[in-house]
Amino acid sequence: MTNEFTIKLNERESEKVRKGYPLIEKDAVKSQALPNEEGALLKIVDQSGAFLAKGYYGIQNKGIGWILSTRKEEIIDRDFFVRRINEAFSKREQLFEDGNTTAFRVFNGDGDGIGGITIDYYDGYYVFTWYSEGIYHFHKQLYAAFEQVTSFKAIYEKKRFAKQGKYVEDDDFVMGSRGQFPLLVKENGIHFAVYLNDGPMVGVFLDQRQVRKRIHDQYSEGKTVLNTFSYTGAFSAAAALGGAVKTTSVDLAKRSLPKTIEQFSVNGIDYEAQDIVVMDVFNYFSYAKKKNKRFDLIVLDPPSFARSKKHTFSAAKDYTGLLQEAIEITERQGVIVASTNSSAFSMKKFKGFIKEAFRQNGRKYKIAEEYSLPDDFKTTNHFPEGDYLKVCFIQLD
Known part of the structure; x- marks a missing residue:
């Protein structure tokens, strides 16, 4: 497990975290030293040093990271990611059972407890989109957790964390069996041709x-x-x-x-x-x-x-x-x-x-x-x- 780097928030920012705000904003830490590399785990404390949350360091828009847990004893490891992914899948059961819709989102960043990443489903194929180098630091653990949670035809990935939010050109294929494209998916009975291997946008x-x-x-x-x-x-x-x-x-x-x-x-x-x-x-x-x-x-x-x-x-x-x-x-x-x-x-x-x-x-x-x-x-x-x-x-x- 990566060592935790402590950052201290002022009372206003501490109160936002206590109320559930998941983004660690740049302005909240502008006068503090930050980790040398993205992906460092963060221990977030208030002005008195009292524990507030755990998160990770990753530059994304106006943030420098995301809260992962408000439980002091929680360990951020593969089992943590398994729990988060399982919870997300359980909330999409109806969509998985809907034969007229075979493309939808199965994990939506901070809404599902891990800011900076989304996962989309396309008829057995999955696309992971990474929004910072910080969250991508955990990609091996997340992919291993995903394999533990579900089966799949293949996983593709999109990296959107180059300078100014531009797309990182790379081979999008990660694991499984490469798909044949266009892949035809359904949405409420309407067919859409998608390309999971062709840049940041797949077609719908x-x-x-x-x-x-x-x-x-x-x-x-x-x-x-x-x-x-x-x-x-x-x-x-x-x-x-x-x-x-x-x-x-x-x-x-x-x-x-x-x-x-x-x-x-x-x-x-x-x-x-x-x-x-x-x-x-x-x-x-x-x-x-x-x-x-x-x-x-x-x-x-x-x-x-x-x-x-x-x-x-x-x-x-x-x-x-x-x-x-x-x-x-x-x-x-x-x-x-x-x-x-x-x-x-x-x-x-x-x-x-x-x-x-x-x-x-x-x-x-x-x-x-x-x-x-x-x-x-x-x-x-x-x-x-x-x-x-x-x-x-x-x-x-």
């Missing part, structure tokens, strides 16, 4: 499962649908299968065209009857207005930050403007699905963006439904930043 964002289901079940039949920042067209496939008259998928990335064609094709949808446009979304808004195009349903799911040759988009600064663009090409009684994965602001502030966009456009609206993360993306009330997804179904007048 699992946190939007509930939203895609509502679009399919309730909002698509007989509608014209615009899917912006469409990536591989997952929302478009859900809408088409839900009875949309036509879908239009818009994304700047050139590979979005073949990827979206593939998602339509694996679901038996005639992709030639759909529109797939490789274009900057903001340029497409201008084009749509010029051509007098209108849509019954518009999906806005931009990245938190994006940059093209002519535009820079930050969800925290620019979402109101993005919504204004969408409002202008939405039919009367239409719906905008406004979504963001930014943890930089709350749902309350997000609704403020919506209110301001409609005020400036002079149209009335109501929020018909709202969503956050699905249950498999387990979070804790003590760390609201972890519940990053905010989705509003906006009904226009």
Whole structure:
């Protein structure tokens, strides 16, 4: 077992830990010496030296590590990881038994007791995503614990702890039998082609499962649908299968065209009857207005930050403007699905963006439904930043 390195927190930060806050923030330890290498186990104490928690040292965004246990006697070893993984699996039993869904999250970082790591399931294959060198220090113990808990076809891994959070290029395969890709998985009966061996993103964002289901079940039949920042067209496939008259998928990335064609094709949808446009979304808004195009349903799911040759988009600064663009090409009684994965602001502030966009456009609206993360993306009330997804179904007048 690695020796513990002691860090002392002030009263304000100590109280946050006592209340269950799992992240050790950089500002809480900026005047202290820190371990020489990430992965060191931390003993966290208050100003009087009284024990608060055990954690590990790992640089991730605004944190320098995560709390692992508030039990002084708990040993951080393979058995500890076995317990955490077992607990997480027990909470996903219903999903494992659902034959219509074969892709979901089985371990969600701090929500399941180990910040800095997520584990996703794809029909017998698992993907571990590591968010700091600190947690990756324990990868052998975690993989050994995982083998003890469950069987699998193979394990793949994604390392997202290079400078500025960029992806670490490496062979993603870890153990088991290498898969044949694309691998076809199901989500509420919809098929998605995924690639576990091709960079940081596999082809579908699992946190939007509930939203895609509502679009399919309730909002698509007989509608014209615009899917912006469409990536591989997952929302478009859900809408088409839900009875949309036509879908239009818009994304700047050139590979979005073949990827979206593939998602339509694996679901038996005639992709030639759909529109797939490789274009900057903001340029497409201008084009749509010029051509007098209108849509019954518009999906806005931009990245938190994006940059093209002519535009820079930050969800925290620019979402109101993005919504204004969408409002202008939405039919009367239409719906905008406004979504963001930014943890930089709350749902309350997000609704403020919506209110301001409609005020400036002079149209009335109501929020018909709202969503956050699905249950498999387990979070804790003590760390609201972890519940990053905010989705509003906006009904226009």
